[in-house]
Amino acid sequence: MANKFIKDVVNQNYQYGFVTNIDSDSIAPGLNEDVVRLISAKKNEPAFMLEWRLKAFRYWETMQQPEWAHLRLPIIDFQDIIYYSVPKSTEAGPKSLADVDPKLLETYNKLGIPLHEQGRLAGVAVDAVFDSISVATTYKAKLAEAGVIFCPFSEAVQKYPELIEQYLGTVVPYRDNFFAALNSAVFSDGSFVYIPKGVRCPMELSTYFRINTAKSGQFERTLIIAEESSYVSYLEGCTAPMRDENQLHAAVVELVALDNAQIKYSTVQNWYPGDAKGLGGIFNFVTKRGHCRGHHAKISWTQIETGSAITWKYPSVILQGDNSVGEFYSVALTNHYQQADTGTKMIHIGKNTRSTIISKGISAGFGQNTYRGLVRMLPGAKNARNYTQCDSLLLSETCGAHTFPYIEVKNTSAQVEHEASTAKIGEDQLFYCRQRGLKTEDAISMIVNGFCKQVFNELPMEFAVEAQKLLEVSLEGSVG
Amino acid sequence: MLDINNLCVSIQDEKQQAKTILRGLNLQIKPGEVHAIMGPNGSGKSTLANVLAGREDYQLNDGTVQFDGADLLSLAPEERAQRGLFLAFQYPTEIPGVNNMYFLRTALNSLRKYNNMPPLDAADFLQLVKSKMKEVGFDQAFLHRAVNEGFSGGEKKRNEVLQMLMLAPRFIVLDETDSGLDIDALQMVGRAVNSLRNQERSILVVTHYQRLLDYIQPDVVHVMAQGKIIKSGDKSLALELEAKGYSWIENEITP
Numbered sequence: 001m002a003n004k005f006i007k008d009v010v011n012q013n014y015q016y017g018f019v020t021n022i023d024s025d026s027i028a029p030g031l032n033e034d035v036v037r038l039i040s041a042k043k044n045e046p047a048f049m050l051e052w053r054l055k056a057f058r059y060w061e062t063m064q065q066p067e068w069a070h071l072r073l074p075i076i077d078f079q080d081i082i083y084y085s086v087p088k089s090t091e092a093g094p095k096s097l098a099d100v101d102p103k104l105l106e107t108y109n110k111l112g113i114p115l116h117e118q119g120r121l122a123g124v125a126v127d128a129v130f131d132s133i134s135v136a137t138t139y140k141a142k143l144a145e146a147g148v149i150f151c152p153f154s155e156a157v158q159k160y161p162e163l164i165e166q167y168l169g170t171v172v173p174y175r176d177n178f179f180a181a182l183n184s185a186v187f188s189d190g191s192f193v194y195i196p197k198g199v200r201c202p203m204e205l206s207t208y209f210r211i212n213t214a215k216s217g218q219f220e221r222t223l224i225i226a227e228e229s230s231y232v233s234y235l236e237g238c239t240a241p242m243r244d245e246n247q248l249h250a251a252v253v254e255l256v257a258l259d260n261a262q263i264k265y266s267t268v269q270n271w272y273p274g275d276a277k278g279l280g281g282i283f284n285f286v287t288k289r290g291h292c293r294g295h296h297a298k299i300s301w302t303q304i305e306t307g308s309a310i311t312w313k314y315p316s317v318i319l320q321g322d323n324s325v326g327e328f329y330s331v332a333l334t335n336h337y338q339q340a341d342t343g344t345k346m347i348h349i350g351k352n353t354r355s356t357i358i359s360k361g362i363s364a365g366f367g368q369n370t371y372r373g374l375v376r377m378l379p380g381a382k383n384a385r386n387y388t389q390c391d392s393l394l395l396s397e398t399c400g401a402h403t404f405p406y407i408e409v410k411n412t413s414a415q416v417e418h419e420a421s422t423a424k425i426g427e428d429q430l431f432y433c434r435q436r437g438l439k440t441e442d443a444i445s446m447i448v449n450g451f452c453k454q455v456f457n458e459l460p461m462e463f464a465v466e467a468q469k470l471l472e473v474s475l476e477g478s479v480g
Numbered sequence: 481m482l483d484i485n486n487l488c489v490s491i492q493d494e495k496q497q498a499k500t501i502l503r504g505l506n507l508q509i510k511p512g513e514v515h516a517i518m519g520p521n522g523s524g525k526s527t528l529a530n531v532l533a534g535r536e537d538y539q540l541n542d543g544t545v546q547f548d549g550a551d552l553l554s555l556a557p558e559e560r561a562q563r564g565l566f567l568a569f570q571y572p573t574e575i576p577g578v579n580n581m582y583f584l585r586t587a588l589n590s591l592r593k594y595n596n597m598p599p600l601d602a603a604d605f606l607q608l609v610k611s612k613m614k615e616v617g618f619d620q621a622f623l624h625r626a627v628n629e630g631f632s633g634g635e636k637k638r639n640e641v642l643q644m645l646m647l648a649p650r651f652i653v654l655d656e657t658d659s660g661l662d663i664d665a666l667q668m669v670g671r672a673v674n675s676l677r678n679q680e681r682s683i684l685v686v687t688h689y690q691r692l693l694d695y696i697q698p699d700v701v702h703v704m705a706q707g708k709i710i711k712s713g714d715k716s717l718a719l720e721l722e723a724k725g726y727s728w729i730e731n732e733i734t735p
Contacts, residue, residue, distance in 0.1 A: 427536075428573040435533050435569075436587035436643065437561035437594070446586065450577030450626065 014272060017242030020107045020212050024131070026085035029215060031078055033057060036185050039084050043154045043188070046161050056174035056184030063178045069312055069341040070370040070402055074246070076283065081248055082216040083186045086133040100136045104128075108136075111239060113208045124204040124235075125150055129220055131213050132188035139203065146202050148232075149194040153221055156192035163194060167225055171254035171291045171318070179250040179285040179312075183219045187252070190220035195230040195261075204460050209238040209249075211271075211282070217248040224254070226261035228294065233264040233460055238271050238307070244280045246309060251286045259294030259321065264302070266459055267315075268467055271307035278337025278366070281309025288315035289345075292324035292353075300327040301344065302458040304467045309338060314372065316345035319353035319384075326355040329455040333471060334367025334399070343373035343404075348381035348414065357388040360452050363399035370402040377414035384414040392422040393451050395444070445471070481651060481682045482509040482532075482552075487543035488707075489531055498539065501527045503707035505543070509651075509682045516685040516693055518718060519704035520726045525686045526570055528704075529655040532684075533567035534560050547651070562594040564650030568640040568657045575627040580639070583627045584609060584646055591647060612645040615672060617665075633660040641672045648676065652683045658692040670695025690722035705730050 027038060036057045040050040065076065087101060097115060108115050108128055115128055115136045125139035127150065134152030143150050149160065157164050174184035191207040211218045226232055238249070249271060255263050265288075274281025284307075290299035301315035317326030328344035346355035361369040375386045392401035401422050409416060425447060433443035449456070449468055456464050489502040501524045509515050519525050531538050532545070534557035545552040552560060575583065589599040600608070613622060616638045628636050637657055644652060657669055673683060673696050685696060693701070693715065701717040702709045703726070711717065711729050721729070 426573065429575050431533075431535055431557060432569065432573045432575070433583075433587075434557040435561055435567050436583075436647070437558050437590045438587060439558055439590070442586070442590070446578055446583070447575060450575055453577035 014242055016111055016239035016270065017272060018110065019241040020103060022101070022103050022212070023088040024085050024213050025088050026082050026213060026216065029080050029082050031081070031083060031186065035083055039186055039188060042084065043157065045157055048161075048165055049157060052169065052174070053185050056181050057186075059175055060178070060181035060185055063181060066178050069372070070368070070404070071310055071312065071339050071341050073310060076248060078182075080215070082213065083132075083219070084188055085131045085213040085216040086188075087130060087135065097136055097138065104130060104135050107210065107212075108208065111208070111210065113237070124206050127152060127191045127205075127207045129189055129191070129207060129209045129218075131211060131216055131218065134189045134191070143202070147196040147199055148201050149192065150205050151192055153190040153192045153223065154188075156223075160192075160194070163225065164192075164223070167223060167254070167256055169254075171256060171289050172252050172287050176287060180252050180287040183221060183250050183252045183287070187219040187221040190222045190251070192222070193224040193232060193234065195224075195226045195232045197227040198229045199227075200230065201232040204233050204235060206235040206237070209236065211247055211249065212241065214243060215245070215247070217250065219249075220251050222251070222253040224256070224263055224265070226255075226257045226263050228258045229260040231262045233266070235266040235268070235460060235463055237268045242272050242275070242280065246274075246281055246283050248283050249285070249308075251288075253286070253288040253315075255290035255299055257290065257292050257294065257297035257299050257324075260296045261294060262298040262300075263290060264300045264460075265290070265315070266463065267301075267303040267305070268463060268470065269303065269305045269307050269311070270470060273307045273338050274309040274336065276336045276365075278309070281338070282307065284308035284311045284313065286313040288313060289318065290316070290326070291318045292321050292326065292350075294324070295321040295350070296323045297321050298325040298327075300329075300458070302329040302455065303331070303342075304455070304459070304470065305330070305332040305340060305342060306470050308340075311338075311340040311342055313342050314344055316347070317355065318347045318349065319355065319381075320349045321353075322350040323352045324350055325353070327458075328355075328357045328359070329458045330359045331362070331452045331455045331467075331471070332360070332369055333362040333364070334369045335364040337366050339368045341370040341372055343371045345374040346376070346386055348375075348377045348384040348386070350380065351382040351384070353381055353384045355386045357386070357390070358454050359388075359390045360455055361390075361392040361401055362395065362448060362451070363392070363401050364395035366396075366398050368400045368402070370404065372404045372406075374406040375408070375416055377409040377411050377416065379410045381411045382413050384411065386414075386416045388416075388418045390418070390420040391451070393448065394422065394424045481511045481548060482507070482684075483546040484508070485544045485546075487528075487531070487545060488541040489527060489538050490541055491527070491538050500541070501538075501707055502531070505704075505708045507702070507709060509684065511682055512677075512679045513699045514677065514683045514685065514696060515700045515702065516687060516696075516698040516718065517702045517704050517709075518687060518690075518721055521688075523704045524707045525704055526655055529567055529570075529653045529684075529686050532560075532653055533557060533565065558590075561649075562591060566644055566647060566649030566652050568637075568644055568652065568654045570655040570657075570659070572628050572636040572640055574629045574631070576629050578627050579624055580627055581609065581623040584643065587643070588646055609646060612642055615645060615675075616642045616668060618642065634662065634665050637661055638665065638668070641669055645672055645676070650681055652676070652681070654683070654685045654687075656686055656688065658687055658689065666692060667695060690718045693718050703729050
């Protein structure tokens with residue numbers, strides 16, 4: 001069946017592959033201590049930041065690129081990457097929306113992310129990060145009324161250094177892993193969110209990441225702090241131009257939830273995946289971790305991963321507070337020669353902590369899709385529970401699905417459940433749909449969407465429809 | 481409407497050996513007619529139903545099938561559906577995560593699109609589907625359940641009948657829709673099919689048992705054995721089969 005439907009592996013329709021022609025101020029490719037100092041100086045950072053970056057850099061220099069993932073990974077030449085590139089028009093510092101370079105506004109319009117406070121995304125505050133810098137943030141004033149801080153990371157370093165110093169690196173220390181260490185040394189911007197005690201953030205927050213400049217890497221850092229009894233829902237999206245060379249994206253996201261606080265973090269990742277032959281595409285190495293520091297805290301990760309040539313990410317939750325809750329909902333799609341090694345870690349420390357993992361992997365073409373997950377119940381995790389469901393759907397004869405679940409239980413009252421399934425898209429299902437008048441492509445998209453339903457249900461309303469469409473586009477050419 | 485001429489079809493078995501199933505089958509069905517095909521297990525009844533609907537596992541060795549003057553076998557399954565051919569499946573498949581309402585609406589609107597009709601809006605659709613659900617005995621919860629997921633055998637068959645009523649096709653093939661149904665459900669199927677009977681619409685009922693034909697009166701009854709139709713007659717043939725079994729006919733033609 002698969003041969004019949006999928007023999008025609010044609011061009012993938014990546015809608016966001018254009019380049020914005022804009023004057024950029026880029027430093028020369030290469031990485032050494034001077035580059036780290038230069039980035040810090042360009043950002044006019046306080047001394048503690050430079051110190052931290054340098055410690056991270058020196059530590060990174062002692063490390064090796066990890067090889068444990070189930071990926072065919074070329075050697076990355078870290079001296080051939082531009083670590084800082086910003087549009088010239090942003091050099092004078094952050095501006096109001098009215099002053100943003102029209103070319104940048106147009107870029108985001110083309111991406112479907114209008115940077116004005118009305119229209120389709122009215123009700124969603126957006127921070128737009130272009131290469132190494134945040135170019136605009138909407139709804140800042142309205143959020144400030146509620147006491148919510150939502151701003152570029154570099155602005156937060158200037159305005160709220162005490163918060164940065166208190167929280168930066170406390171969830172993902174720079175020693176955590178190779179890419180986290182690299183990010184800590186050279187990160188240039190990202191988003192910062194602070195929700196005060198008892199505040200329910202009045203709108204969805206969202207960051208849109210765009211890589212534009214050739215040879216540049218994007219290293220952003222996001223930090224979200226939810227004080228006691230607060231709530232925030234945050235979404236990130238990502239795209240990049242089509243290029244034959246690979247580009248590196250190595251981000252770090254840290255979430256901190258205190259007593260009764262709740263953070264919902266959603267990702268729609270659509271970096272350029274490379275062409276149908278596997279040429280080009282983004283290498284996406286991301287460390288995301290949340291820390292339920294207080295009791296009854298809840299952190300929920302939802303990710304739709306359809307882009308990137310290589311995806312390496314494991315959004316995790318440390319469940320320290322008693323009765324805290326961690327969730328991970330994931331759809332990862334690999335088409336053509338894309339590879340994904342993704343999953344989560346749920347670290348249960350406190351009593352009665354609960355976690356849920358729902359992972360849906362879809363492979364087409366020559367795509368390789370790996371779920372890798374760790375559930376760890378520490379000695380104090382009395383009555384802790386985990387439920388894991390891990391399903392893979394195969395759309396071709398040449399793709400692969402792999403599952404590596406790790407389970408460690410050190411408390412006898414803890415319960416861990418793991419369910420897994422692997423299925424080929426059913427010939428019976430396709431025939432059934434077609435007999436009712438649906439075209440093959442529509443039938444496949446309907447079946448795949450049904451397969452992902454549990455995860456789509458977790459996305460904020462504004463983005464659930466987008467995610468479905470994205471999946472359709474990403475599957476284009478996977479059937480003939 | 482349907483004209484099957486010398487249809488010969490084989491399938492590859494697990495050992496990749498070609499196994500002949502239909503061996504020169506002939507059948508003509510005119511608009512408005514209801515035909516029943518009966519026959520023992522393995523005679524090729526379900527194969528015929530699946531070949532008509534366009535399942536791709538089969539190999540055509542000889543023969544033609546004309547449907548409203550078009551070469552049916554050259555059309556994709558969805559094109560056959562668009563031209564009004566509907567198969568009520570013997571074993572309806574489950575589609576997890578896709579709810580019935582969405583599935584029905586997508587199917588109905590893709591057929592409407594083919595017929596240059598605007599899509600049915602949500603309110604009209606809901607009204608239509610609710611009235612049809614009543615006919616097959618489904619409650620509200622059905623709409624939000626996934627297609628056939630976790631359905632009992634009887635519920636799956638009811639769902640086939642519901643889809644048939646919603647799509648109102650011109651040519652209906654019922655593939656053992658009666659198997660596994662209790663008397664009440666059987667009557668419901670009979671009522672639903674009879675409600676669709678008219679001068680333009682034709683129906684092919686594939687069944688093992690005479691029982692369903694108490695509710696759906698056929699114009700013609702065929703007996704199928706070893707891949708072809710070996711005897712045709714009126715309703716009384718079905719009763720005779722019920723009384724005597726199939727062996728007497730098989731003996732009659734192959735002494």
